[in-house]
Amino acid sequence: SQKIEQNSEALNIQEGKTATLTCNYTNYSPAYLQWYRQDPGRGPVFLLLIRENEKEKRKERLKVTFDTTLKQSLFHITASQPADSATYLCALESGGSYIPTFGRGTSLIVHP
Amino acid sequence: NAGVTQTPKFQVLKTGQSMTLQCAQDMNHEYMSWYRQDPGMGLRLIHYSVGAGITDQGEVPNGYNVSRSTTEDFPLRLLSAAPSQTSVYFCASSYSRAHQETQYFGPGTRLLVL
Numbered sequence: 689s690q691k692i693e694q695n696s697e698a699l700n701i702q703e704g705k706t707a708t709l710t711c712n713y714t715n716y717s718p719a720y721l722q723w724y725r726q727d728p729g730r731g732p733v734f735l736l737l738i739r740e741n742e743k744e745k746r747k748e749r750l751k752v753t754f755d756t757t758l759k760q761s762l763f764h765i766t767a768s769q770p771a772d773s774a775t776y777l778c779a780l781e782s783g784g785s786y787i788p789t790f791g792r793g794t795s796l797i798v799h800p
Numbered sequence: 801n802a803g804v805t806q807t808p809k810f811q812v813l814k815t816g817q818s819m820t821l822q823c824a825q826d827m828n829h830e831y832m833s834w835y836r837q838d839p840g841m842g843l844r845l846i847h848y849s850v851g852a853g854i855t856d857q858g859e860v861p862n863g864y865n866v867s868r869s870t871t872e873d874f875p876l877r878l879l880s881a882a883p884s885q886t887s888v889y890f891c892a893s894s895y896s897r898a899h900q901e902t903q904y905f906g907p908g909t910r911l912l913v914l
Contacts, residue, residue, distance in 0.1 A: 731908050737902070
């Protein structure tokens with residue numbers, strides 16, 4: 689069966705360090721993968737999209753990698769700040785299905 | 801632009817009652833969708849629409865109806881509420897189905913069914 693796995697345990701890091709979140713998937717052939725941020729009591733907010741033929745995408749302090757051989761995406765936040773504390777969701781859309789499937793998200797806590 | 805708006809923000813229903821969750825967007829987006837989010841379950845797609853007059857089922861459509869009479873509005877109807885429908889409901893929109901690269905989510909409706 690198809691699965692998207694994100695670490696259910698919260699990631700705790702110190703301010704200034706790089707946070708790395710993982711999204712693993714099985715039995716998907718995603719056309720692209722998205723990362724969203726969700727704050728408590730709010731809807732998800734789109735951050736980055738990376739396509740199947742791209743290995744890396746950057747936006748300011750954010751970097752996403754996509755390894756279709758390992759079936760894994762890594763999401764990095766450099767120089768992390770307490771304001772980066774949130775839950776981060778990955779979502780996949782397989783080519784042709786047009787229905788994005790979301791992972792359960794990983795909570796990031798950045799300590800001052 | 802207001803983006804994606806949802807009403808109400810909170811609702812308590814009794815089992816068997818019906819209600820409509822409202823969703824509107826002012827970005828002229830073709831694609832709209834409804835998700836529910838439960839603790840530990842992630843976001844699950846209920847129904848989606850690729851344009852006015854066209855709707856389709858997602859992963860968990862049972863107990864819900866939708867219609868899309870205009871580009872702007874995409875209401876979700878609970879036909880006969882059940883406690884299992886207690887959840888947070890999010891509406892989302894994007895420019896088009898084929899270019900669903902960025903989804904814009906509404907603030908959510910928190911529903912409690914007693």
